[in-house]
Amino acid sequence: MKLSLSSQIVLNKVPEEFYRPSTAVERSEITRCEKIPTDIFPKVEEGACNIADEIAKIISNHASEGRKCVLGLGTGKSLVPVYDELISRYEKHELSFSNVIVFNSYEYFPQSAKSSHSAIAQLHDMLLDHIDVKPENIFSPDGTTPQDKVLEQCRLYEENIRNCGGIDVILLGIGRIGNIATNEPGSGLTTTSRLMLIDATSREEMTMSFGTQEPVPPCSITMGIATILSARKIFLTAWGEEKADIIQQTVEGSIAESIPASFLQTHNDAHVVIDLAAAAKLTRIVHPWLVTNCKWTDKLIRAALTWLCQKLHKPILKLTNKDYNENGLSELLALYGSAYNANIKIFNDLQHTITGWPGGKPDADDTSRPERANPYPKKVIVFSPHPDDDVISMGGTIRRLVQQNHEVHLAYETSGNIAVGDEEVTRFMHFINGFNQLFINSEDATITKMYKEIKEFLANKKDGEIDTVEVRTIKGLIRRGEARTACTFNHIPLDNVHFLDLPFYESGKIEKLPMTEKDVEIVRALLKEVKPHQIYVAGDLADPHGTHRKCTDAVLAALDLEKEEGAEWLNDCRVWMYRGAWAEWEIENIEMCVPMSPEELRAKRNAILKHSSQMESAPFLGNDERLFWQRAEDRNRATAKLYDDLGLACYEAMEAFVEYKML
Template sequence: MARLNLLEETRFEKLPVTIFKNPKEASLHVAHRIANLIKEKQKKNENAVLGLATGATPIAVYAELVRLHKEEGLSFKNVVTFNLDEYYPMQPNAAQSYVTFMNDHLFNHIDIDKNNIHVPDGTLALDDIQAYCLAYENKIENFGGLDIQILGIGRTGHIGFNEPGSAPNSGTRLVTLDDLTRRDAARDFGGKSNVPTKAITMGIGTIFKAREIVLMAWNKKKAPIIKKAVEGEISSDVPATYLQLSDSVEFILDEDAACLLTRFDTPWLVKDCTWTEELKRKAVIWLARKLRKPILKLTEDDFNNNGMAQLATEQGPVYNINIQIFNHLQHTITGWPGGKPNADDSQRPERAMPAKKRSIIFSPHPDDDVISMGGTFIRLVDQHHDVHVAYQTSGNTAVWDDDALRFVEFNIDFSEKMGFDQTEMRRTYNEMRNFIANKKPNQVDTDELKAVKGLIRKGEAIAGARYCGLPDDHIHFMALPFYESGKVVKNAVTDKDIELTMELLQKVKPQQVFAAGDFEDPHGTHIICFNIIVEALRRLQKTESWVNDCWLWMYRGAWLEFEPYEIEMAVPLSPQEVERKKMAIFKHQSQKDRAVFPGDDSREFWKRAEDRNRETAKIYDDLGLADYEAMEAFVRYRY
């Protein structure tokens, strides 16, 4: 019976999927699977032929293989490897080279014979590539073929660098990279313009010859393409769908990457559900949006015809369910994000008391506060709460070099105008220009350049916070050490980051904390900063009684928004407040027009924020609630 239930639950899935709680557990599983293959081959005195991938996804797999080698004696003497791909052109010693990646994460730490390592050659002359690719295929065959091929998946659905349009029988070849693939690689290269336009990749036909194929994917960013690859129709538009044709494939996912599969996203379509309050909200809102009907107009037929008959039967009548969900959404709306004084707060998202709250808005980058919750920020100040803002990082990697030079040039001109000595400043300026002229992609800036860029963003943040109504002594710059490496890849979080956060919290003793819960941030800074705040609060909770009365609200907006069923507080904004929020964002001039790291959303940050806030308001309107100009949404985090 359990087997039948599982088949029913997974009936939309067209290939085998195994799901783990988190990337660590999934990576350990894959690493030990590879290790067991190596050991089995060793017993037979045979080579283990591995097809390997690069990128963030397999890093933990390689780390565990290195650990098994160093701590448990796993030998790689009998291992032969073939990597999937390499950028073209690419020098093997370049920081972005996959040769460098594999050496750093695996090959330099194990006892593999270097002659058994094969990575496509990015230094070839164009005329030599076709013959080289054929020889690469022949070499795989001469070693008996791939025993296992490890894959990641790009957001275009590419496997290897087989982009949309690739043929299912394609072999190793030179390809042109999709624009989205290049945008995703931009951080590693210090900007999309530095990303090669081509790559050498194993073909889909080459991958198919492997005796085992394991595709791995982690985090919610990969969830949409995973849904297409697993449940979609086979199409050259999504090359990973070709894997549905293989009898030897398995997708290894974490819960986040699997979250949009039907059995998790809309489970009522495939099985009977345990109807939690959140799942009930999700289902009813899903139904209303699918049918484009207000919640209070949904009928029993609507429920029965869309997989929700169980809910109607167990908790109906349907109209009562509709009223319950409608009332819940109605109660999330408040014009008093700090709580409404002297009011019944039993149906409000925030407490009425104390009437004037101490609030800290934590901003991972120097502009997340106004981009994501600028309207609420202004509202809290206007309603006379004791508001502080804390900028967790300097944001100094996200300033253009020519902007930094422009500010130093202003300093020199100002000094000259005022008759100040400029000798040292001119020397520093010349050194900066020299450095920038010879700067390599993603090269760490000099200390002086980092300082200038940090000061640019600090000045903008002060201007934005002042515009929102804050006095200077309520504006805090934390410069958390984990960020101050000057590199795209930041340092690990240490106790110092947490202690600095604890010190500020202890100083203010807030009743409200607002923190960025927008974990799709491509820099990864948001989730790091959020985890620091949570750990600081948990440590303080052990000794400080005020922490028990401190509520933590998550905001979003820079990269995505909360789903309507998740929202616990929705702050409506008038047209005038939307305009005030936009003006606060405009204070961040270095991020306007074209940000250094824009992600794959080409809109300016003020436009993203405005559109998302209006979309949230429209969703509420479509569901049958009041029609507001815009809304900022929040979810409370229970730590």
């Protein structure tokens, strides 16, 4: 069973020469905008293996010379694939760590002796407990040190690193704001180990890496920028599209204290190792025509002309031969003969993505439409990772599908119960208890007992403590009720509303269980029951909590199994990917765009507002202060504005989709 098919979603097939040049001359040409040597790999596993190769070679060389090898190690989630690869080599007796000395790059502060938030404990869990590194060779700052002793501890930590001969290799991840270790924006080039206040965004990322809701301590004791740059070799890793922006700024931007990782540009042996998703904003990937000759595909031409329009503030049909020549796109003039020919080709391509008939227009010529006219009406399943992603991501499209008489099913894949505040439980328990006393039986001891137990639990609940099964069940019921209300508002029969409650989600923590065949079979059972003509799945794989990716993987795995067994219904089924509150599709990838009027956008907002537990009190709004309905409206309006700026029809808002082609 293929449980990670989402990792193979490549919207723009990047030519291999852009990430794996065959000669030094080609590499020099395509990396001319990059200020740190950067290696790009199609898959995370390949990148992790590349780093492990280098580290293993250095450790083995030092061992053969009878020397210790000193490693500086971080604890970010991006390092896990590297650590897994190193553990695998140790277990296969290909590598020993008996000559290795480890320095932990940071530790949380302040901590009690019983604190569950310890970076060194996390490093032990990720790597150290699985290899033969000697306990006496592991060093870490002490987060339990009294505050008046921290300065001295930092001095001794630096001295210890020097006494061990300095760091041979340091392995780091990068935060969304460019922090390395916990050197936050504003950190200077000459800083050494010190106490640092952790930025709110970094603390959110760290909380997710621990897999609990317990707040991360406000500070850390961290290696400084100068300490990191003193290492003989540095590896910086990042995986996934959520890191694409900060990688571009680090690798191609100017050196600045606002992006501490950019100081790696000053090091003579620093290497950035990333996957294609994290490389998505580098010039050689997103604007390759600026650094080399291109093999022009329709999508690449669309991307180039959109870029040119935005740069010159012109609509497509007003671009001239001069515009092309002065901005590195003369190849397109040779290909099409004139700016006009290229302009009209891309204008028509974009025009054909716009449709008010997301399920296909019956009895119409569908040659240039995104969706086929027949069959009509269609059976449609919208898979929603959480019980509000459907209306946030494609509420206007769902409403349009219903109005056009398609049979729409909503499949909520998880309960979403950890994203409900405790005050919501208290509010509903007050109602249940009052209802029981007024209308049922005030002597009913079961409800009274549960009411008392839940009140006591919530009153004494500690930060990060996992909810009881009863509390999680109530939170799940709250979200089910909200989802049903939103479906009723959108005129979807409740018989067509399915709560799948995939088991991987029910850990009670941010960190989910592994997605397994059990999850896939639940999804598959619904597919076999409905036999849809259209499927909508979450394509925003940068969802910071990872739930969307797992939910999409479950659907894709189920489809793959059906395909292997020759399910006939698949021959007449298309899969569309939507994006939600976190990002939007790049215009060159959009294959269907559904416009909304002001009234339709207002109806979408009202459907989102039915999820009242996800408004101001939702625990996981992230570092974006906008509420989910505001994010959705801003995103949909921005898509419409982009189409308008390119000279196409002007709408209030638009929802965009990309078709998933089954492998």
